[in-house]
Each structure stands twice: as C-alpha cells, then as structure tokens.
Amino acid sequence: MLAIIALILFKQPDIKSFILIATTGIGMLFISGVPFKYILGVGLGAVFLLGALIFFTPYLQERVKTFIDPSADPRGSSYQIQQSLIALGSGKIFGRGFGQSIQKFSYLPEPQGDSIFAVLGEEFGFVGAFGTIFLYLLFALRGFRIANNSPDAFSRLLVSGIVILIIAQSFMHIASITGVFPLTGVPLPFMSLGGTSLMVYLTAIGMVLHISKFSIRK
Incomplete structure (x- = not known):
C-alpha cells in the first residue's frame, strides 16, 4: 500500500511527500523484521526513482544546485536558505526575544510555515x-518505547510508523532550513501554521496515547 502511495506521489511529482512516505515505509519494514536484503532493495529502488525524478525535473535540479552552493543565486533560488541562515545567525545564543524577529517581516518566505524553524532560532537563539x-x-524515544511495549504487532507497527513519519518530517524541515538538506517546503509538525496538518498529527498522537494504555512492560 505504501509503495502504491509513493508511486502516486512520484507521478505528481510531490517530492517531499515521496521522501517521507518512502522513509516511513522502509522504517516500518525494518521494524517488522523483513530481511535486510529486501529492505536494501526497496531503499535502492527509492533512491533510483528519486534520482530519475531530479534528472528530468528542472526545478529539482535547481534546488540541488542551491544545496551544493547556497551563495550561487542569493536573490533567486538561494534566497530562502540565505535568509534562513541570516535569521539563525542573528539569534546567537539566547535570541532576540519572543516576537522580536526581524527576518519574518518581508524577508523569510512563509515565516509561519516553511521557515518557522528559522524564526524560532532568531527569536530564541541556539538554546531555543x-x-x-x-x-x-x-518524542521519538518515548514513541519507540510505547511501540516496543505494544500488545500486538499491528499496534507496534502503527506507533512506529507514526513516530517515524513525524520525526522524518521534523528533521527534513530543520535540515532544509539549516542547509544540511535541499529545500523541500515541508512544515514543522506541531509548530508550522496549518489546521489540517495539526489535526492529522494530533489524531495520530491520540492513537499512540490510546495504544500506550495497553502497554505490556518487558
């Protein structure tokens, strides 16, 4: 099922969702005990599809070039990462203070969504x-502990999938803003503006908490 969803997203192309679904699927395969050779095959297949998509899609090629050299086009394709790094750097250790961000006013694209971590870093600094x-x-540690103590295999995989998806999206967002990963435009779970996204993730957390009520101590 995850493979079908991933292929649909690949066809769109919705690269960020494809990466998230592929990462979640591979993680669930590993946790379910599938032999490593099959997991490796799925992983290599996903990498091949991703490479092919980048090769045939000009705007994705531009994002990769921006990732390799963020200073190449500071007023064009590199604009967001440049402004994000300025915001993070100006926050220093303790930040400018809550609500005191300068970059969020007409500098950072989507400061309440795609660039929220940069605003957070500017207002609360390295500490924040x-x-x-x-x-x-x-959250990941607690989530995997709940998964490990789940009463059955289905519950274990469900909790693991939810945790992997949220953590993968979180670190994809953070890595994009800090220049460690090409820009993807994914929101930061529980922090970026978006009612539907928040509702989905809160529902998922509710499912995890419900399963935790039936945990078996090991």
Missing part, C-alpha cells in the same frame, strides 16, 4: 533551536 530538536528526540 537546540531545545526544539531535543523535544523531538524525546
């Missing part, structure tokens, strides 16, 4: 940015 990453890591 590191604290946010730490909270996501804490």
Whole structure:
C-alpha cells in the first residue's frame, strides 16, 4: 500500500511527500523484521526513482544546485536558505526575544510555515533551536518505547510508523532550513501554521496515547 502511495506521489511529482512516505515505509519494514536484503532493495529502488525524478525535473535540479552552493543565486533560488541562515545567525545564543524577529517581516518566505524553524532560532537563539530538536528526540524515544511495549504487532507497527513519519518530517524541515538538506517546503509538525496538518498529527498522537494504555512492560 505504501509503495502504491509513493508511486502516486512520484507521478505528481510531490517530492517531499515521496521522501517521507518512502522513509516511513522502509522504517516500518525494518521494524517488522523483513530481511535486510529486501529492505536494501526497496531503499535502492527509492533512491533510483528519486534520482530519475531530479534528472528530468528542472526545478529539482535547481534546488540541488542551491544545496551544493547556497551563495550561487542569493536573490533567486538561494534566497530562502540565505535568509534562513541570516535569521539563525542573528539569534546567537539566547535570541532576540519572543516576537522580536526581524527576518519574518518581508524577508523569510512563509515565516509561519516553511521557515518557522528559522524564526524560532532568531527569536530564541541556539538554546531555543537546540531545545526544539531535543523535544523531538524525546518524542521519538518515548514513541519507540510505547511501540516496543505494544500488545500486538499491528499496534507496534502503527506507533512506529507514526513516530517515524513525524520525526522524518521534523528533521527534513530543520535540515532544509539549516542547509544540511535541499529545500523541500515541508512544515514543522506541531509548530508550522496549518489546521489540517495539526489535526492529522494530533489524531495520530491520540492513537499512540490510546495504544500506550495497553502497554505490556518487558
């Protein structure tokens, strides 16, 4: 089922969703105990499809070039990453203060969505940015612990899939804003503006919490 969804997203092309679904699917295969050779085959297939999509899609090629050299076109394709890095750098250790961001006013594209981590880093500094990453890591640790103690295989895979999806999207957003990964435009879960996204993730968290009520201590 995940493979079908991934292929549909590939056909769109919706590259960010394709990467998220592929990452989640591969993670669930690993957790379910599928032999490594099959997981490797799926992973290589996903990488091949991604490479083919980039090769035949000019705007994706532009994003890869921007990732390799962020200073190449500061007023064009590199604009967002340049402004994001300026915002993060100007936040220094403790930030400018809540609501005191300058970059979010007419500089950062989508400051309430695609660039929210840059605004967070500018207003709360390194401490706030590191604290946010730490909270996501804490969520992952707690989520996988719930998955490990789940009463059955279905619950374990469901919780694991939810955790992998949220963490993958979180770190894809953070990595894009910091220049570690090409820009994807994915929102930051629980922080970026978006009612539908928030509703979906809160529903998913509700499912995880419900399963945690039936945890079996090991």
